[in-house]
Amino acid sequence: MENPWSGVVSxxxxxxxxxxxxxxxxxxELETVLGDDTLVALVERFESGGFSSRxxxxLIVAGLRGGGWDVVSADLLAAEIKGGPRGAAEAAARLLARAFLLPEERRA
Known part of the structure; x- marks a missing residue:
């Protein structure tokens, strides 16, 4: 299901x-959730390791919605994500990176 060439993360x-x-x-939708914050600031937080659980x-909710699952953040509050908080953060980071990489920069 994961496809680094098309930006899909599982x-x-x-x-x-x-x-x-x-x-x-x-x-x-992600920009709406971030409010006054920007996608550039979000990328910078992930690059520096200064991101929050929010x-x-x-990112997980936006990615799942983009992947076709009609989910809201409340649906994930009690959900179990494989790998726990660290697994969720790693998936979110891969998703963000793949969304903004050029095709020739993408790798598995």
Missing amino acids: VEVDGVARPMSLTLGALA DVLA
């Missing part, structure tokens, strides 16, 4: 592998 939620993708619509949750 995350396991409650034992089910789900595709995530930051489509244009998902990015627009950042991770917002």
